[in-house]
Amino acid sequence: MLNLLWILLGSYVVGILLPLCLPRRPEVQSLAASAPAIVATSAGIVLGLLGITSSEPVTISLASTIPLLAFSIRIDPLAAFFVLTISLVGLAASIYAIGYVRHFDGRASVPVLGALFNGFLCSMTLVVLADNGIFFLIVWELMSLLSYFLVVTEHEKAEVRYAGLFYLIMTHVGTAFIILTFLILFYDSGAFSFEAFRHPKQPLPEGMRTFAFLMALIGFGTKAGIVPLHVWLPYAHPAAPSHISALMSGVMIKTAIYALIRVYFDFLGGQFPWWWGFVVLFLGATSALLGVMYALMEHDLKRLLAFHSVENIGIILLGIGAGMIFQSYGLKELAALGLLAGLYHTINHAMFKALLFLGAGSLLYATHARNIDEYGGLLRRMPWTGVFFLIGAVSISALPPTNGFVSEWLVFQSLFLSYQLPTVFLKLMLPIAAAILALTGVLALACFAKAFGISFLALPRSAHARHAEEVSAPMRVGMGLLAAFCLVLGVAPMVIVPLLDRVIAPLAGISIEEKVLAMDGWALAPVNVEFSSLSTPVLALLLTGLALLGWGLAVVFGGRLRTRHYKTWGCGINLTPRMEYTATGFVQPIKRVFSTVYQPTVKLETEFLHESRYFVKRRHFEFHIEPIFEKYLYNPLVAFFTTMADRLRVIQAGSLHLYLTYIFVTLILLLLLAV
C-alpha cells in the first residue's frame, strides 16, 4: 500500500514539474499535466479500495525539525474512502482536461494551469491522509491557496479577481476557526498528532468540547458552504475553469465533511449531547432548502450548479446530523445508518456534480456563453454532452435509477426512523426535516427541468448556440466515466454499501452491512426490513420494462409508425426562438410562491410608439432577488471592520519618528514588565 502512496505522490510531483519544463506547445503541455494525474488518480483509486478493505490502518511518519510538526500519514478506512472519491473525480477531470484546457491557450498559461491542477489534487489527497494537526493545516492552506490560484486563472477579468478575493477571505476566516479547534484539542492532549487528539491525557471539559464543536462547525462549514457561510461558492465556482469547478464543488468541499466527521466522531469520540446533532441537522435542512431555492433563480449555469452544491452539502449534513442525534441516544444502528446515508450522498454528489460541471464546461467550450438563455436546441448539436448532462440532472434530482435517488432515499429513511427517539421534540423535528428534504427534491427537479429544457431543447436562442459543435473525445470520455459511475452507484448499491460500512464501523462502533443489504444484497433496507426496503436493480428493470412496454404497446396498437419530418405546428406562424419559454418565465410561479424568501424587485419598462399608446415599441423587463445574507449579514460585518480600520488609522500617522517611538515605548514597557 505504501508503494501505491509513493506512486501517487510521485506522479503528482511529476505532474507539477513536467508541464512547466516543456516547450510552449499547449497540446503537449496539457497532455503532460494530465497523464501523470491519470496515473496518480488511478493509483489513488486502488489505494482507496485497499485502504478501506485492509484490516489495520497504515501509518508512516517523517519527523521534522519544527516542534510539534511531523509529516505523518495515516490510511484508515475514512481517509481511504475520501481518497477514493477524490481520485475518481480527479481521474475524470484529468481526462477531460486534455481536451478542455485547449481553449485557455492565449487567455491563460496552460502549463501553469496543469501544474496547479496536479498540485491541487495532491493537496486534497494529503488533507484527508494527514495525521498531524499542523501538517493538516499546512496542506489545508495549500489546498485553499492552490484553488485560489486556479479560481483566478482568468485574472484579467475584474469579476474573476473579485470572486478570487472573496473566496480567499472566506477560506482564511474558516482556517482561523479550524486553528482554534485544533488548539482546543491540543490544550489537553499536549501534542498535535491526531493520535493524541483521539486519546487526550484527561478528557476535555464539557465547555471546551462544545467550543470545539462550534469552532469546527464554523471553520469547516465555511469550506463546505453551509448556509450562511455559503456566499463564496456562487462567486468562486463559476469563475474557475470548469474542470476545476468540478473538483472544487465535487470534492474540495467534501474535505470539510471529512474533517467534520473526523473531529466529531473520531477526536471527540462520538460522545456528544443531542443538540449538537440537532444544530447540524438544522443547518443541513436550511442549506438544502435555501441552496436549491437560490439555484432556481439563477440563469448562469455554473452559478446554478454552485448553489446546488450548497443544497447537496445540506442533504449530506441531514444524514450526518441524524446520525449524530441517534448516536447521542445510543441508537447505534441508526447512527450508523445516518452516517452511511451522508457518506453515500457524499460520493454520489461528487460524481453527479462533477459530471454537471464538466457538462457546463462543455457547453461553455462550445458556445462561449454561460447564461442558459443563450443556449437552446443543443441536444441536436451536442448529443453526447446532452445525454451525459441529462444523466447528471436526473441524478441530482434524485430520480431512479440513478445514485442520487438511492442516497436521498437512505437519508429519508434515517429521518423517518426518528420515531425510536425518546423525546417528543426530536420526534417532531426529524420528520419536519424530511418534509424540507422532500420540498428540496421537488425544487431541484424543477430547477433541472429548467436547466436541461432551456439549454438542450427547442430552438437555438443565439448565434453561439446555432453554431455549437460537439466537444472533443477526451472531454466526452471524462463526462462518460462520471455518468457511468452515477448509474452504477444507482443500480448497484451492493457494490458500495459494504465499503461504506467498513468506513463507518470504527466510528459508530457497529457494522450494519447485513441489515442494510437485505435479500443477499438485492435490496436495501434502513436496518429494519419490515420498516421499508428498496431494490434498485428491480426498480431499474421495472423502469426499463415499462419503457419497453410503452414502446411495444405503441408498436402494436399505435397507428402509423412512418416518420414524417415536418415543422412543429405553430398555428400557421413561423416559429422563432423568441416564442420560447425563457428561464425567467419558467421560474416565475415559484418566484411568486416564495416571494417572502426572494424579496424580488421587478422592473418593467414599456416604450410606446409616439403616435399611439396602443402600440408598444419595446419592453424591457428585469428582476432581481434580494441577496439576503450579503445584505443583512456580510455587508454590516464588512462595514463594521472598515469603520474599525478607519479608527485605527489615527495611529498610522505615516511619521517615521512616531513609529520609532511606538517601538521604543513598547520595548521600555516590556522591559519594565519583565522586572
Added chain:
Amino acid sequence: MQVLSYSGSQLVDLCSALLLLTCFAIVAQRRLSACVDLFALQSAFLVMTAALVAYLTGNQHLYIAAALTGVIKVIIIPRVLKKVIDRLNVKRELVMYVNVPAGLLICGGLVMLAFFISQPIIPLGFLLTRDSLAIALAIVLIGFFTMIARQKAVTQLVGFLVLENGLFLGATAATYGMPLIVELGVFFDVLIATLIAGIYTNRLQDAFDSVDTNQLTVLKE
C-alpha cells in the same frame, strides 16, 4: 589569577563606560560630521573592549570580530557617511524634537532604567564582563532614543549604528561574543544597511530638497 580577573573586569568596565560616554557626546553634538567622528571613536572603544575580552578569555574568534569592527565601523562606515554629508548642504541639526539638555536628561534616565532592569540578572552571571550588560543595554536605548529625537536621516543612521554597537557589546558581555558566523552576518547587515541608508538619504535630498525624515509623512495616503 584572581587579581588578573579582577583587574581585567575593571578594565572591561572602563572601556564600556567610555563607550557610554561617547553616546552622551553624540546626543549633545549638533554638528553632523562631529557626530560621525564620535561614532568612529565609539567604535574604536568597542574594538578595544572586544580585543581586551579576547585577550582575557582567550577567545580567538573575538579578535577577528574586533578587527572587522575596526575595519568596517571605524574606517568604512564613517567614510561613507562623511561622503553623504559632503554631498548634502546640511551641516547641522537645527530643529530637534527634543533639545539637547532635555535629551541628556532623558538619556540619564535611560541609563538608570538599564541598570534597574539588569540588576536582577547581573549577580547571576559569572563572566568577567557581566557588569557591561547594563551599559550595553543603556547604549541600545540611547541609540534608539537618538533615532527618535533627531530629524536628519544621517543622525538617525548614526543612532542606528550606536544601537548596533550596544548590541555587539551586549553580546560580548553576556556570552563573550556570538558565534563567528553570526557576527559576520551582522557586520554584513550593518554595512549594507549603511549603504542603503546613504543612498536613501541622497534620494530624500533629491525628492524633498531636505533630509528631514518627517517630510515622509506626505507619502501617507
